[in-house]
Structure formats: C-alpha cells, structure tokens
Amino acid sequence: MVTAAKTFSQVVTHMSIAFTVTWAMTGSAALGGVAALLEPLVNVALLPLHEHGWKRLRAAIAALQDNARTALLAERLSQTALHTVVAFGVMYAASGSLALGGMAALLEPVINVLVLPYHDRAWERLRARKARTPAQLQPA
Template identity: 60%
Template sequence: MIIAAKKVSQVATHMGIAFSLMYMVTGSVAFGGLAAIIEPIINVALLPLHEGFWHRVRSRSMRNATTLLAAEKVSQTLFHFLVAVAVMYWATGSLVLGGLVAVLEPVLNVIALPYHDRAWARLEERLAANARLAAAA
C-alpha cells in the first residue's frame, strides 16, 4: 500500500511541477492542465513504439550491447524532449516558450523529486519502527 501511495505522490508531484510551470508561462489554468496531462499521455502512448524499435535493433546485434543501450537512452531522452516541446509549442504558440518549458520541467523534477523521496523514506522508516514496536509489545 505504501509503495502505491508513494508512486501516486511521485506522479502528482511531477504533474504539479508541469502544471505550475506552464501556468506561470501562459497564465492559463487550461494550458497548465494540458501540459500536465497531454504530454505524459502522448509519451506513454508512443514509448512502446520506441522501445519496440530498440528491441529489434538490439536483437540484431549484441556485439555493442553497452553502446546500443546508451544510444537507446539518449534517443529516449530526445524523444521525451521533442514530445514536450511539441505539446508546449502547441499550447503556447511559441517555440521559445515551448522549448523553455520542456527544458525547465525536467530540471525542476530533478531538483524536487529527491526531497520528495527523502520525505517518503523518513515516513517508511517511522512506519517500520512503529511496526517493530507493536510486534515487540
């Protein structure tokens, strides 16, 4: 149960950052909501195609497995960035603002999510300690 709550919280944090950033850029709740919902949906819908492509590439050549894995991760990052820029461009009508939001959003997530994860780790430790105390009593 705690794992599911943590995952929901991570998704909410990620979407909250996307919404807040897009709201700050456009001043629109609607565009903020679109940024927080449409971009992840498009990524989730298209990512299996990307993964399937790389699975076929890797299955043909296992000689350079590490290089292929690195290329896949770079490709996945670029794919995610391009989807984000496209959605943000569609929402703002500005390639500059779309690109700015697409760059800032992952940076803000990299800054915020470790704090989020530390808070959950502390909660999990407290729950485990309480369970140990209850079992000992």
C-alpha cells in the same frame, strides 16, 4: 499500499510541475491545465516503449562490454531527451509557439530532475519508518 501512494504522489508532483511551468510562462491556467494533463499522459504512453527498447539495448551493451554504468547513463540521457521532446511537443501543440515549446522543453525536465529525487527520498523515509513501526510495537 505505500508503493501505490508513492506512484500517485509522483504523478501529482509531475502534473503540478507541468502546470506551474506552463502557467508561469504563459499566464494561462487553461494552458497550464492542458500541459498538466497531456504531458504526463504522453510520457506514460511512451515510457514503457522506451523502457522496453532499453531493456534490449542493455542486453546488447552487456554482451559487448561489462559496463553497466555506461548503459545506465545512456538510458537516463535518453529518458531525459524523451521528456524534453514531449514537453516541447505538448507546449507547441497547445500554444503554437516555438519559443514557449523551447522554454518548456528546457524548464520542465530540469525541474523534474531537481524535484523528483527529493520526492522519492521522502517516500523511502516513509517506507523505512513503516517497516520499523511493527517491530517497535512488539512487546520486549
């Protein structure tokens, strides 16, 4: 149950960031709404393909060298690049502006990188607290 709530919260957070960045750049709630809906949907559609590709690449990297950190770093950079391209594409398609697409490509992924770790830590604290609660209710 906590995992589903965390995932839902993560989607809402991502959509809120996409809306806020777009609205702040354009002043348009309509474009903000388009970005909030399209950008996460495109990412959800593309991320499984990205993860599948990286699963195969990790196996190939492991066969060549024993350096999991290099593979993880390359995967994270690739994932960031995917988010950047999607943010640009959605904003450009919605606004027709290369400048706004470029600004979205820079701001939206960076804000997600800064905000989502705090989001995940908060959910981990909640999960840990829920795990401790039954033990605390046990009679001594």
